[in-house]
Amino acid sequence: MxxxxxxxxxxxxxxxxxxxxxxxxxxxxxxxxxxxxxxxxxxxxxxxxxxxxxxxxxxxxxxxxxxxxxxxxxxxxxxxxxxxxxxxxxxxxxxxxxxxxxxxxxxxxxxxxxxxxxxxxxxxxxxxxxxxxNTQEPEEPVDFEFCSTNVTNKVILQSESLKEAFSELDMTSEVLQITMSPSQPYFRLSTFGNSGNAHYDYPKDSDMMELFKCTKTQTNRYKMSLLKPSTKALALSCKVSVRTDSRGFLSLQYLVRNDDGQICFVEYYCCPDEDVAED
Amino acid sequence: MKFRGKIMDVACLNHFTRVITTISKLTKMCVLRLTPDNLFFVLSGKVANGGVSMWCELSQENFFDEFQMEGVSPEDNEICLEVTPENLSRALKTVQNAKAVKLKLTKKHCPCLTIAAELPTLSSVSRIVTHDVPVDVIPRRLWHEFKEPSMPDFDVSIYLPPLKTMKNVVDRMKNLSNFLVMEANLNGEMNLKIDTDLVSVTTHFKDLGNPPWGDEASQDRGPSQIRDPDAMAQTRVDIRKLQQFLMGQQVNPSKAMCNIVHERVVHLILLHEDVSLQYFIPAVA
Missing domain, CATH: 3.70.10.10 (Proliferating Cell Nuclear Antigen)
Known part of the structure; x- marks a missing residue:
């Protein structure tokens, strides 16, 4: 048929x-x-x-x-x-x-x-x-109450630059720590693994950084196991927006271009692992 | 009992290797029957291998430049060996650039098929690589188990769609279910179906054509002549057996067809010039 x-x-x-x-x-x-x-x-x-x-x-x-x-x-x-x-x-x-x-x-x-x-x-x-x-009864998705008015820090990066960092991330680390700040180190990814600690810093005036809008220094940890699935979206995407709100919730928005050049979005929300005392 | 054969032509060697590799994908062990004219690879449908049986026929003169054999006796001029096709295939793959390959039945510590390859060299000294593949000689009294299977009294015979398309579909269906229903009619239509708690999937192939089976096949089988062309004959099979058959295809067949005996057996046939491969998958309840 x-x-x-x-x-x-x-x-x-x-x-x-x-x-x-x-x-x-x-x-x-x-x-x-x-x-x-x-x-x-x-x-x-x-x-x-x-x-x-x-x-x-x-x-x-x-x-x-x-x-x-x-x-x-x-x-x-x-x-x-x-x-x-x-x-x-x-x-x-x-x-x-x-x-x-x-x-x-x-x-x-x-x-x-x-x-x-x-x-x-x-x-x-x-x-x-x-x-x-076969379909099932739809469950109500969790409302992460992530709203743009509460966003404290936001950067938009070319996915290329984050792909590189993510492919080299020390997966033995239980968490990925993200630091965003209006001053040094601006945007930092840190891991704490078996072979020591590693930091990836992105200068805010890098070509890879399309937008840098950080109002307050914030350091949050996210479970590596939770962030791992998002690398699939990263691999497909051309740009990614990283945002955190006042509670430390993380939003990753990926802009994905399909074979026909049309644009779709994939979004990941992740809870912080624990609070880290701000310095 | 004697056997020795020699392949000199590279194309023949490649082709022979591909046939053996295909067989190695289908079964771990099988029987190699050698006759003065042919080589047969046979798997008889035992419960241990899920009731699947196989019959692969090669004409020796299309592969071998020299072929000498002496069976167990002048009346039974045959040799029956149990072989592991994987071992043969592995040995043959390493000697693809040989100038000549000799295949011999030898007695070392145990009976072996010895593959001796003469490899090309730059100097005048020749290089010979020898592989000994252990085999078991099957005694005369067990030969009756390895006779050519008779053509089943099928309900529907149909040409298969491109095997690659079929393989893609079956691979995905395998992820979803353990069993698959194969059905076909005399209108050139074939469906592959699975049905589980989560999902039901049906792939419809059409315009495949039904092979003409000549007079002798249809004469005494009147019913297949008057069969309603739209009526489906179907068989439920273990999806892994079908996947195995599709996965192993190294030989690009000129003709691929399938005979279905309603709720009994699926009989798959591949023809490629001098090689024919038949594969039987029994129905499961």
């Missing part, structure tokens, strides 16, 4: 229909937030928001705006459901997720509403796969 000949009548039953010429544009961004099986999907006329959480300390959100999709029809103000993300990714890559130019998997994603499975129609080279992924 080719995608194009989907009967109109069938479409009318769906509360959500989203089509993509390249399923990779969705699977790639979902990979950036895959660290737990359960993903909460929230669709609004603006697009799709996918949330993954770990032990109420870490939350990752992927935003895929409706204009990224070739078709995005939603019949309600908000449609929510929860699915197994690993299963969804296996389905999206059913044809191998080939990166060969000219070969791509087309996707049509449909949802009839509460209690129904999420149905995917995938097509590549005339072969059609239909996947019905």
């Amino acid at each position: 080719p995608l194009s000949t989907q009967s109109q009548g069938e479409d009318e039953q769906y509360v959500l229909v989203a089509s993509l010429d390249h399923a990779r544009n969705l699977s790639n961004i979902l990979k950036a937030i895959t660290f737990k099986d359960h993903a909460i999907f929230n669709a609004t006329p603006n697009g799709l928001k996918v949330t993954v959480e770990d032990s109420k300390c870490l939350q990752a959100n992927a935003f895929i705006q409706s204009k990224i999709f070739q078709e995005f029809t939603i019949k309600e103000d908000m449609v929510g459901f929860q699915v197994n993300l690993t299963v969804l990714l296996d389905c999206l890559n059913i044809f191998g997720g080939s990166t060969t130019p000219g070969v791509s998997t087309a996707l049509r994603m449909c949802y009839k509403g509460y209690g129904y499975p999420l149905t995917l129609f995938l097509e590549e080279g005339g072969v059609v796969t239909v996947c019905k992924i």
Whole structure:
């Protein structure tokens, strides 16, 4: 049953229909937030928001705006459901997720509403796969109450520079300490591992630093194990915004450009590990 | 009992190595039957290997420049050996640039297939590398277990889609389920299906075509002639067995097809000029 000949009548039953010429544009961004099986999907006329959480300390959100999709029809103000993300990714890559130019998997994603499975129609080279992924009751994502008015420090970096630092991070360290300050050392990443302590400093006038807006010296520690999943998002992204609020909560926002040059966002929120006395 | 063969041509050597490597991906142990005209690699469907059986047939003259053998007796002019194809494949892979490779049945500490390769040198002194692959000689009374399987009385026969596409799909399905339903009809359609608590996935292939099985195949099998072309014959199989078959493909077959006996067995056939490989996957409940 080719995608194009989907009967109109069938479409009318769906509360959500989203089509993509390249399923990779969705699977790639979902990979950036895959660290737990359960993903909460929230669709609004603006697009799709996918949330993954770990032990109420870490939350990752992927935003895929409706204009990224070739078709995005939603019949309600908000449609929510929860699915197994690993299963969804296996389905999206059913044809191998080939990166060969000219070969791509087309996707049509449909949802009839509460209690129904999420149905995917995938097509590549005339072969059609239909996947019905069972949905679960959507959980309420944790509200980290991270609001821009409480942001004390913010830097925007070219991802390139952070990728380098993250690839060299001492993973034997239990925490990553982030220092942001209007004076020296401006922006510092520190690890405390088996082979000693390490600091990575970024000067505020570096080419890699697109924006530097720090109002107060702040030093916070974050569990390395919690930050590790965010490196998947970092790897895909071209820019990253690092923000901390007055409570020491960390927000990492990644700007991801897909194969078609469109922009999506991935956002990670992380709780601080413990308070460090400010000097 | 004597056997010696010699391969001089590089293309033949490469091809022979690829065939052995394919077999090594399918099974740890198998039986090598040598006859004056052919080499057969045989795996008979025992419970220990999940009921899977294999039959691979090579015509010796397409690979060997010299081929001499003497079976156990003039009436039973055959040799039956149990071999580990992985060991053969490993030995052959290291001698790909040889000027000539000799294959010999020898008696060292135990019976061995000895692979002696003459490697190219710059000097006049020749370099010979020898691999001894231990084998077991199978006595005459057990030969009956390794006869060519008869063509099953299939319900549907169909050409397979490109094996690479099929492999991609089966690899992903393997992540999601342990079992897979293969179904096909006489309208050139084939579906691969899995169904679990979390997800159900069906991949639809169409316009594959159904091989004509000649008169002798259909004559005494009237029912396949009048079968409803849309009716699916299906078999549920262990997905790992199918994955193994797809993973091992080193030989790019000119024809790949599949016969399905409804709820009994999937019979896969690959044909490549002088080599034919048959693989049987039994149904699971």
